[in-house]
Amino acid sequence: MDGVSFHVDRGETVGIVGESGSGKSVTAMSILRLVAEPGRIASGRILFGDEGKQKDVVQMTDDEIREFRGNDVAMIFQDPMTSMNPVLKVGFQIKEAMAAHERFTPKQARDRVVPMLKRVRIPAPEDRAKNYPHQFSGGMRQRAMIAMGLSNEPHLLIADEPTTALDVTVQAQIIELLRDLNRDLGTAVILITHNLAVVASLCTRVIVMYAGRIVEEGPTRQIFKSPQHPYTWSLLRSIPRLDEYQHEKLLTISGLPPDLTNPPPGCKFHPRCRFRVDRCLEEEPPLGEVDPGQKARCWVLMRNALAAQPQQAGQP
Amino acid sequence: MTRGTFAYVGQRFVLIALTALVVSSIVFIGVHQLPGNAFLSERQSSPQREAELLHHYGLDKPLPQQYLAWVGGVLHGDLGESLVNRGVRITPLLLRELRVSATLGLFALLFTVVLGMGLGILAATKQNTWIDYAASFGGTVGYSMPNFVTATLLILLTVTGFYAWSGGAFYEDIGWGKPEQVIVPAIALGLYPMAIISRLTRASMLEVIRQDYVRTAWAKGLRPRLVVIRHSLRNALIPVVTILGPITTSVITGSVVIEYIFGIPGLGKEFVNSIFNRDYNIVIGVFTFYAILVGLANLAVDLVYPLLDPRIRY
Numbered sequence: 001m002d003g004v005s006f007h008v009d010r011g012e013t014v015g016i017v018g019e020s021g022s023g024k025s026v027t028a029m030s031i032l033r034l035v036a037e038p039g040r041i042a043s044g045r046i047l048f049g050d051e052g053k054q055k056d057v058v059q060m061t062d063d064e065i066r067e068f069r070g071n072d073v074a075m076i077f078q079d080p081m082t083s084m085n086p087v088l089k090v091g092f093q094i095k096e097a098m099a100a101h102e103r104f105t106p107k108q109a110r111d112r113v114v115p116m117l118k119r120v121r122i123p124a125p126e127d128r129a130k131n132y133p134h135q136f137s138g139g140m141r142q143r144a145m146i147a148m149g150l151s152n153e154p155h156l157l158i159a160d161e162p163t164t165a166l167d168v169t170v171q172a173q174i175i176e177l178l179r180d181l182n183r184d185l186g187t188a189v190i191l192i193t194h195n196l197a198v199v200a201s202l203c204t205r206v207i208v209m210y211a212g213r214i215v216e217e218g219p220t221r222q223i224f225k226s227p228q229h230p231y232t233w234s235l236l237r238s239i240p241r242l243d244e245y246q247h248e249k250l251l252t253i254s255g256l257p258p259d260l261t262n263p264p265p266g267c268k269f270h271p272r273c274r275f276r277v278d279r280c281l282e283e284e285p286p287l288g289e290v291d292p293g294q295k296a297r298c299w300v301l302m303r304n305a306l307a308a309q310p311q312q313a314g315q316p
Numbered sequence: 317m318t319r320g321t322f323a324y325v326g327q328r329f330v331l332i333a334l335t336a337l338v339v340s341s342i343v344f345i346g347v348h349q350l351p352g353n354a355f356l357s358e359r360q361s362s363p364q365r366e367a368e369l370l371h372h373y374g375l376d377k378p379l380p381q382q383y384l385a386w387v388g389g390v391l392h393g394d395l396g397e398s399l400v401n402r403g404v405r406i407t408p409l410l411l412r413e414l415r416v417s418a419t420l421g422l423f424a425l426l427f428t429v430v431l432g433m434g435l436g437i438l439a440a441t442k443q444n445t446w447i448d449y450a451a452s453f454g455g456t457v458g459y460s461m462p463n464f465v466t467a468t469l470l471i472l473l474t475v476t477g478f479y480a481w482s483g484g485a486f487y488e489d490i491g492w493g494k495p496e497q498v499i500v501p502a503i504a505l506g507l508y509p510m511a512i513i514s515r516l517t518r519a520s521m522l523e524v525i526r527q528d529y530v531r532t533a534w535a536k537g538l539r540p541r542l543v544v545i546r547h548s549l550r551n552a553l554i555p556v557v558t559i560l561g562p563i564t565t566s567v568i569t570g571s572v573v574i575e576y577i578f579g580i581p582g583l584g585k586e587f588v589n590s591i592f593n594r595d596y597n598i599v600i601g602v603f604t605f606y607a608i609l610v611g612l613a614n615l616a617v618d619l620v621y622p623l624l625d626p627r628i629r630y
C-alpha cells in the first residue's frame with residue numbers, strides 16, 4: 001500500500017474496485033485500524049469529520065478508536081456466514097453494537113433491534129431477532145449485518161465485498177437495500193468489490209486500485225464511458241454486456257496480479273499492459289487529472305492509445 | 317428441555333444400564349478366572365472349612381447361576397456381602413467410599429478445569445511471549461508424566477521437602493479426613509488432564525480469535541474484555557467441553573492409583589485391595605460403579621454442550 005489518498009463526502013457512495021490483492025480490503029480495514037498482524041500503518045493520516053475539526057484515526061488512543069468503530073464508521077464483511085457469532089442470538093448481537101456506544105440508552109438499544117431488522121426488510125423481525133445466525137439464510141445474515149452496522153447511525157458504512165458470497169438474485173436485493181438506506185438515512189457508503197456491475201448500480205464515484213495504488217478515480221458514469229487507464233479499460237471489457245454485439249469475445253486480463261512484496265519497477269501494471277511504452281518500465285506515472293473530476297495514473301491515456309492502435313483495441 | 321432432550325436422556329440411561337450389565341458380566345467371568353479365592357489366607361483354613369465357606373456364599377454353584385443371583389441382588393440395590401469382611405454389606409460401603417472418591421475427583425476436576433483453561437487462555441492471549449512458552453513447557457511436562465510419578469514426586473516435595481526446608485515446622489500429613497489433605501492428591505490426579513485442557517484451550521482460543529465474527533466484534537467497537545470473554549472464550553470452550561467426558565473418565569481411572577498411593581479410603585483403594593483379596597463381590601461392584609459413573613459423566617457433558625452451542629440439538 002503506497003500513496004493511497006482519497007476522500008468520501010457526507011452521504012456519498014464510493015466504490016473501490018480491484019482484483020484480490022490490489023489492496024482494496026486493506027485500505028478499508030485501515031480506516032478502522034483493523035489491519036491484522038503483522039500489517040501496520042507506517043505513516044499517513046486517516047481524517048474523519050467536518051472540515052476544521054477532523055480527527056486522525058491513526059493518532060487515536062485505543063479508547064478513542066474503540067468509540068470510533070461501529071459508532072462513526074461501521075463495517076460489514078464479505079462472508080455473512082462467518083461474520084456473526086454462531087452462539088449468540090442475532091437480536092443480541094445487534095443490541096450489543098448499540099450497547100458498546102453511548103448514542104442510545106440500554107432501553108432504546110433494546111427497542112431499536114426489531115425496527116432495525118424491519119428496516120433491512122427481514123420478514124417477521126420480532127421472531128427473527130430471537131434466532132441464531134445458523135437459522136438465517138446467507139442473504140438474511142448480510143441484512144442483519146447491515147442492520148447491526150447501521151444501528152448506531154454511523155456517518156459511513158464500509159461494505160467489503162458484501163455480495164460476493166451470495167446468490168446473484170440476493171446480491172441485487174442487498175445492493176438495492178444499500179442504495180435505499182443511503183438515500184433514506186444519508187449514510188455514506190464505501191463499497192469494496194471486484195465486481196464493476198455492482199459499483200455501477202450503487203456508487204456515484206469509483207476508485208480503481210491496482211497493486212496497492214489508486215490507478216484511476218472519478219465519477220462512475222464518466223469512468224464507465226471513457227476509462228483512461230488501461231487497467232480500468234480492460235476491467236470494463238471483461239464484464240459481459242447485453243447491449244453489445246453478441247459475438248464479440250470477452251476480454252480477460254492476461255497475466256497474474258502483481259506480487260506486492262516484490263512489485264515491478266516503473267508502472268506496476270506494465271507486465272500486463274498492452275499499451276506500454278519504454279517510459280513505463282522505468283518511471284512510475286503520477287496520478288494526474290485527465291478530465292474534470294477524473295484522474296488516472298498512466299503515461300499513455302486510453303483515448304490516445306485507442307486512436308493510435310484502433311485495430312488492436314477494437315477487436316482483440 | 318424439549319421432548320427430544322428427554323427422549324435422548326432416556327436412551328442414554330438405557331445405554332448406561334446396558335453398559336453396566338456388559339461390564340459386570342465380563343468382570344464377573346474374569347474375576348472368577350483369577351487363581352485362588354477369598355478364603356485362602358484364612359488362618360487355620362482347612363479344606364473342609366473352605367468348602368463350607370464357598371457353599372455359604374454360593375460360590376460352589378455354576379457361574380451362570382451365581383451371576384443371575386448377583387443381578388437379582390443388584391435389581392434390589394444390593395451388591396452382596398464382602399467375602400473378606402464377613403457381614404459387611406457392599407452397597408453402603410461403596411456409597412461411603414464413593415463420597416470420598418467423588419470429593420477427591422471433584423477437587424481434581426476443579427483444579428484441572430480452572431487452571432487448565434486459565435493457562436490456555438493466558439498462553440493464547442500472550443502468544444509467543446515467555447508466558448506462552450512457560451505454559452507450554454509446563455503443559456508438556458504434565459502431559460508426559462504418568463500420575464504415579466507425579467504423585468511420588470509430589471509426596472517427596474510436600475512431605476520430605478517441606479519438612480526439611482521449614483526445619484520441621486511444616487508437616488504434611490498424607491491420608492484422609494482433614495480438609496487440607498485433599499489438595500496434594502487432587503493436584504497429582506489433575507495434573508495430566510490439566511495439561512491436556514490447557515493445550516486444547518490454547519489451540520482453540522488461537523483459532524477463534526482469527527475468526528471473522530471476532531473481527532466483527534472489534535469492528536463494532538466492543539470493549540476488549542467483551543471481545544475476549546463473550547466472543548472468543550465461549551466459542552473456544554466448545555471443543556474443550558467435548559473432551560471433559562474423556563477427562564472425567566481419566567480422573568476416575570487415575571484415582572485408583574492416586575488413592576492407593578496416598579492411602580485415601582475411596583473406591584479406588586477398595587478396588588485394588590479387593591482384587592488382591594479376591595473379594596469377588598466388591599471387585600464386580602466397583603467395576604460396575606465405575607462403568608455407571610463414566611456413563612453419567614459423559615451424559616452430563618453432552619447435556620452442557622447444547623447450552624454452549626445453539627447449533628447442537630438433541
Ligand code: SF4
Pocket residue numbers: 229230231267268269270273274275276277280285297298299300
Ligand atoms: S503507464 Fe504504461 S504500462 Fe502503465 S498502464 Fe499506462 S501504458 Fe500501461
